[in-house]
Amino acid sequence: MAVYTHLSAEDLADLIAEYGVGELVSAKGIAEGVSNSNWLVETTQDRFILTMYEHRVDADDLPFFLGLLDHLSAKGCPVPRTIHDRDGAAYRMVDGKAVALIEFLPGVSIDTPTPAQARAIGEALAGIHAAAANFPGERANTMGLDTWRDLLGSCGDDGLAEIDPTLPALVASELEYLGANWPQDLPRSVIHADLFPDNALMLGDRVSGLIDFYFACTDLTAYDLAVTHAAWCFGPGGRFRPAIAEALLAGYESHRPLSADERAALPVLARGAAMRFIASRAYDWLNTPAGALVTRKDPMDFARRLEFYVAKGTEAFPRGNG
Amino acid sequence: MAVYTHLSAEDLADLIAEYGVGELVSAKGIAEGVSNSNWLVETTQDRFILTMYEHRVDADDLPFFLGLLDHLSAKGCPVPRTIHDRDGAAYRMVDGKAVALIEFLPGVSIDTPTPAQARAIGEALAGIHAAAANFPGERANTMGLDTWRDLLGSCGDDGLAEIDPTLPALVASELEYLGANWPQDLPRSVIHADLFPDNALMLGDRVSGLIDFYFACTDLTAYDLAVTHAAWCFGPGGRFRPAIAEALLAGYESHRPLSADERAALPVLARGAAMRFIASRAYDWLNTPAGALVTRKDPMDFARRLEFYVAKGTEAFPRGNG
Numbered sequence: 001m002a003v004y005t006h007l008s009a010e011d012l013a014d015l016i017a018e019y020g021v022g023e024l025v026s027a028k029g030i031a032e033g034v035s036n037s038n039w040l041v042e043t044t045q046d047r048f049i050l051t052m053y054e055h056r057v058d059a060d061d062l063p064f065f066l067g068l069l070d071h072l073s074a075k076g077c078p079v080p081r082t083i084h085d086r087d088g089a090a091y092r093m094v095d096g097k098a099v100a101l102i103e104f105l106p107g108v109s110i111d112t113p114t115p116a117q118a119r120a121i122g123e124a125l126a127g128i129h130a131a132a133a134n135f136p137g138e139r140a141n142t143m144g145l146d147t148w149r150d151l152l153g154s155c156g157d158d159g160l161a162e163i164d165p166t167l168p169a170l171v172a173s174e175l176e177y178l179g180a181n182w183p184q185d186l187p188r189s190v191i192h193a194d195l196f197p198d199n200a201l202m203l204g205d206r207v208s209g210l211i212d213f214y215f216a217c218t219d220l221t222a223y224d225l226a227v228t229h230a231a232w233c234f235g236p237g238g239r240f241r242p243a244i245a246e247a248l249l250a251g252y253e254s255h256r257p258l259s260a261d262e263r264a265a266l267p268v269l270a271r272g273a274a275m276r277f278i279a280s281r282a283y284d285w286l287n288t289p290a291g292a293l294v295t296r297k298d299p300m301d302f303a304r305r306l307e308f309y310v311a312k313g314t315e316a317f318p319r320g321n322g
Numbered sequence: 323m324a325v326y327t328h329l330s331a332e333d334l335a336d337l338i339a340e341y342g343v344g345e346l347v348s349a350k351g352i353a354e355g356v357s358n359s360n361w362l363v364e365t366t367q368d369r370f371i372l373t374m375y376e377h378r379v380d381a382d383d384l385p386f387f388l389g390l391l392d393h394l395s396a397k398g399c400p401v402p403r404t405i406h407d408r409d410g411a412a413y414r415m416v417d418g419k420a421v422a423l424i425e426f427l428p429g430v431s432i433d434t435p436t437p438a439q440a441r442a443i444g445e446a447l448a449g450i451h452a453a454a455a456n457f458p459g460e461r462a463n464t465m466g467l468d469t470w471r472d473l474l475g476s477c478g479d480d481g482l483a484e485i486d487p488t489l490p491a492l493v494a495s496e497l498e499y500l501g502a503n504w505p506q507d508l509p510r511s512v513i514h515a516d517l518f519p520d521n522a523l524m525l526g527d528r529v530s531g532l533i534d535f536y537f538a539c540t541d542l543t544a545y546d547l548a549v550t551h552a553a554w555c556f557g558p559g560g561r562f563r564p565a566i567a568e569a570l571l572a573g574y575e576s577h578r579p580l581s582a583d584e585r586a587a588l589p590v591l592a593r594g595a596a597m598r599f600i601a602s603r604a605y606d607w608l609n610t611p612a613g614a615l616v617t618r619k620d621p622m623d624f625a626r627r628l629e630f631y632v633a634k635g636t637e638a639f640p641r642g643n644g
Contacts (some may be wrong), residue, residue: 008432008433008434009430009431009432009433009524010432010433010434011432012430024430025428025429025525026428026430026523027430027455028350028352028353028354028362029351029352029353029354030350030351030353030362031350031352031353032349032350032351040352042348053599063340068378080415086394106347106348106364107347107348108331108334108347108348108349110329110330110332111330111331111332112330112332170458201348202331203347
């Protein structure tokens with residue numbers, strides 16, 4: 001979470017002039033996004049987020065990411081649209097890096113959602129899945145099961161044990177389980193794949209923005225709900241919050257009911273979601289120098305969620321009484 | 323340059339509610355300020371900068387700093403005023419740290435000023451000196467000659483030599499010179515004491531904001547001009563820019579003419595200004611872990627400026643032909 005690149009006011013003013021959105025009035029580097037530098041930019045006409053894509057985001061993926069934002073925004077989803085430059089381009093190159101100008105959306109990221117907020121998030125996620133149905137772009141999930149295996153394999157048992165002595169055995173047994181039981185025949189669509197509270201903006205109980213689509217890809221639709229469940233339904237100390245899970249699922253199903261197969265698959269999908277974040281966090285934990293610009297996130301938070309999903313099965317996905 | 327503290331949206335909303343400035347709409351942590359965490363906050367009424375004072379800023383100094391902003395703002399200086407809470411307090415405590423809500427000012431920080439911009443900065447600086455004349459607060463300069471000696475002494479000759487082999491001798495001879503020649507009888511006032519381009523917001527050639535008064539203190543008025551000279555009048559590669567120096571001085575004197583003694587003292591004051599930044603940067607260089615959140619600044623940039631001031635004397639302070 002940082003601004004990795006210095007852009008002078010002169011560079012910024014020249015860049016903004018390419019968009020025909022008024023003159024630069026203010027630009028503040030913001031502490032948001034782990035793979036990009038971001039500025040909150042104000043012009044004489046409006047406010048925008050300027051994103052510079054650093055390492056981790058492949059410029060070849062930008063037409064997918066930015067086209068998806070435009071598609072979803074046009075369908076009425078609370079997603080920032082891309083501002084195109086005077087030549088119609090969705091991104092430009094500055095000093096060899098791609099930059100995009102993106103609509104500014106109001107709202108704040110909440111730490112501890114209420115049931116009403118969780119319900120709204122479920123509805124918004126289902127709205128994205130429905131609206132993306134006729135989006136022509138496709139992108140493979142670069143953070144799927146094979147990648148979890150690769151990342152955790154490169155950590156090695158010694159590395160994982162350095163994080164926590166219980167981690168190597170948990171990872172080994174779960175990778176085997178997930179390899180044997182990962183669903184193949186569920187509905188697929190474009191998914192966000194990283195819908196943490198950080199990536200949702202809210203005004204009260206309303207979702208004003210879903211942001212940071214830079215893991216979006218084509219994969220099992222219900223996996224996105226499982227990721228969101230793993231990211232939202234645990235409170236301080238990692239305690240499961242059943243009322244939040246129930247509201248999230250009810251909100252989702254109010255817009256896009258799950259098939260019986262999808263619902264039955266939620267426990268294994270959630271185990272996969274937990275493993276996905278164990279994998280990336282364990283890798284980053286072992287490969288990020290202490291004190292670096294990016295704050296390391298504890299892989300064990302998701303190891304505990306994984307153990308919870310293993311122990312509880314369908315109980316983690318309560319249905320309401322309504 | 324970072325956000326050191328996490329404030330949840332819930333905490334922020336509760337805090338903002340204490341000010342009677344509308345409801346929280348957006349809050350973005352911004353990469354600004356080396357001693358504080360800052361958020362660009364939007365409410366249903368207006369925009370603000372929320373500052374949380376971390377280490378380095380003594381809460382006992384806040385009445386001086388925040389009172390100064392209010393005084394200067396009321397006098398028409400382009401300085402952000404402090405928003406007082408419903409009880410009239412200029413700052414509040416959150417989790418044991420002081421926070422203040424400060425007016426948002428438009429404008430961008432420029433890297434390479436034009437003469438017109440340097441002239442405007444000179445005028446604005448003189449405006450502050452004039453407006454502060456009847457400000458009742460006083461604060462000793464905690465970054466004066468004694469502190470340079472302490473900081474550089476704690477670096478030691480070995481530490482300084484690690485930065486650059488020429489640094490110990492330069493520091494020793496200059497500290498001796500400055501101790502023997504530092505002016506005592508020049509006019510004193512409140513000074514900004516850190517007016518780098520980072521701390522000035524500009525809209526074209528107009529100064530829209532002078533910010534970050536957290537080194538402000540009572541000291542020799544002309545020393546502030548010398549600091550500003552050292553901070554603004556050197557271009558890429560450290561090359562002296564005489565047209566910028568001339569414009570800065572002319573702008574300053576258009577509002578507050580220097581006395582003959584002040585003008586004669588500028589070379590020694592500028593040597594002191596360069597030493598002040600050598601001292602803090604050398605100390606930080608040796609005491610900041612590589613890869614920490616704060617980017618280390620090269621002390622040698624100011625060692626070269628110091629050598630320039632030693633070599634050039636009054637030539638560094640050109641008068642225009644006008």
